[in-house]
Amino acid sequence: MNDGDGRLPITLLCGPLGAGKTTLVNRLVADPGDRRLAVVLNDMGEVNVDAATVERETDDGVVDLSNGCICCRLGDDLVAELTALADRREFDHVVIEASGISEPLPIARTLTTPGESGDPTERFRLASVVSVVDAYGFWKAFDPETGLPEAAPEPDRPLAEVMVDQIEFCDVILLNKCDMVPDDVLDDVEAAVRELQPRARLHRTVESDVPTEAVLGGEEFDFDETRRAPGWKRALAAGRGGGGQVVAQGGEAGHDADHGHDHDHEGLSAAEAHGVESIVYERSLPFDADRLADWLTDWDGRVVRAKGFVYAASRPETVLGLSQAGPSIRIGPIGEWGEDEPRTRLVFIGRDLDDGSIEAGLDECLADPTAPDPPATPEADPFPIERRIDR
Ligand SMILES: Nc1nc2c(ncn2[C@@H]2O[C@H](COP(=O)(O)OP(=O)(O)OP(=O)(O)O)[C@@H](O)[C@H]2O)c(=O)[nH]1
Numbered sequence: 001m002n003d004g005d006g007r008l009p010i011t012l013l014c015g016p017l018g019a020g021k022t023t024l025v026n027r028l029v030a031d032p033g034d035r036r037l038a039v040v041l042n043d044m045g046e047v048n049v050d051a052a053t054v055e056r057e058t059d060d061g062v063v064d065l066s067n068g069c070i071c072c073r074l075g076d077d078l079v080a081e082l083t084a085l086a087d088r089r090e091f092d093h094v095v096i097e098a099s100g101i102s103e104p105l106p107i108a109r110t111l112t113t114p115g116e117s118g119d120p121t122e123r124f125r126l127a128s129v130v131s132v133v134d135a136y137g138f139w140k141a142f143d144p145e146t147g148l149p150e151a152a153p154e155p156d157r158p159l160a161e162v163m164v165d166q167i168e169f170c171d172v173i174l175l176n177k178c179d180m181v182p183d184d185v186l187d188d189v190e191a192a193v194r195e196l197q198p199r200a201r202l203h204r205t206v207e208s209d210v211p212t213e214a215v216l217g218g219e220e221f222d223f224d225e226t227r228r229a230p231g232w233k234r235a236l237a238a239g240r241g242g243g244g245q246v247v248a249q250g251g252e253a254g255h256d257a258d259h260g261h262d263h264d265h266e267g268l269s270a271a272e273a274h275g276v277e278s279i280v281y282e283r284s285l286p287f288d289a290d291r292l293a294d295w296l297t298d299w300d301g302r303v304v305r306a307k308g309f310v311y312a313a314s315r316p317e318t319v320l321g322l323s324q325a326g327p328s329i330r331i332g333p334i335g336e337w338g339e340d341e342p343r344t345r346l347v348f349i350g351r352d353l354d355d356g357s358i359e360a361g362l363d364e365c366l367a368d369p370t371a372p373d374p375p376a377t378p379e380a381d382p383f384p385i386e387r388r389i390d391r
Helices: 021-030 049-055 075-087 104-112 135-142 159-168 183-196 212-216 223-228 232-239 291-294 355-363
Strands: 008-014 037-043 060-065 095-096 124-134 172-176 200-204 276-283 301-311 318-325 328-336 344-352 387-390
Touching: 008 021, 008 104, 008 212, 021 037, 021 095, 021 124, 021 172, 021 212, 037 075, 037 200, 049 344, 060 075, 075 104, 095 301, 104 124, 104 159, 104 223, 124 135, 124 159, 135 159, 135 172, 135 183, 135 291, 159 183, 159 318, 172 183, 172 212, 183 200, 183 223, 183 344, 200 232, 232 301, 232 344, 276 355, 291 328, 291 355, 301 328
Parallel strands: 008 095, 008 124, 037 060, 037 095, 124 172, 172 200
Antiparallel strands: 276 344, 301 318, 301 344, 318 328, 328 387
């Protein structure tokens, strides 16, 4: 509430198209506690359909930011609108419903970092970033075996990528549409979501039905901590230190890899109980980029998420970033190794993964250290710019 330090608290809602964000907003508007709530709606279309629905319920507290995405083009407009709301002094809390394709991180940065129009943290307090996850959509996007019918049209960006971005950067998760998924599958989905983002508070919901305080009660969103929180970052950090569920961490091809699973002996974690694991693969030998490109088109379909840094012989100076979510993979240059030792470090998160075959498959893609240096010519480089591979 706009009580303690006088700053206007903000809750940011993210989630893919149709996940249940507007359903949640309508609930909050109907039962805001003792707050006077304003709502900022962001829709990609020129006409904001949600605004019409929500507006009926609120008293002039709806701001409509349409025809663009607030995570990129409309960032300045968002700050201007929030400033205008704060100046009116009629509201105690603002809920922002981001468009389905919005990435939460740039929006949170806009709200927590000084920019051209001043320091937003002097006026606003980002209280929470809430990710509404469509449990049915998640299941469908990440389970290649499933024959579920389409529930919504495929957006421009693959659904899996959008969902992963939104899950990895939030501090509250609503696992919504639980009525559409069988209970045993729901446990698997929750375990996978938790592996992607272990730090967030998670609520299972139907029709986004959650206590208001669970969504609006956040004190202060911790940008840096949330940035460090994604499961893949934790797994990489644990890989270095020898903890975590590291199953493939070797120095050179041919060396004995450390196959030890460092389990919590107090009992199984939710992830382990549902067969969800993180595999870290580290090698200081570079990949043969062509072989890696081939492998990437045909690998274990159970990998929900892969992320990390690739050292390729065709570009020995360059760090290649790899990011996969479900069926879509992106790989391309993201910087130079510089002073750092070139080294591939990859995390694979998924259910019932065949760690041996991932490790063996990747090892077969390593460049032969006895072969002459491959020609580092632009023509020989399969990853000159970011490349998208769909499997
Ligand atoms: N079966 C089921 N349907 C739900 C649930 N939650 C929401 N819905 C329905 O899903 C549809 C989309 O919900 P919205 O709340 O509009 O989703 P949204 O995230 O705001 O969607 P966009 O505004 O398009 O991004 C609506 O028809 C809702 O009634 C749920 O838990 N179960």
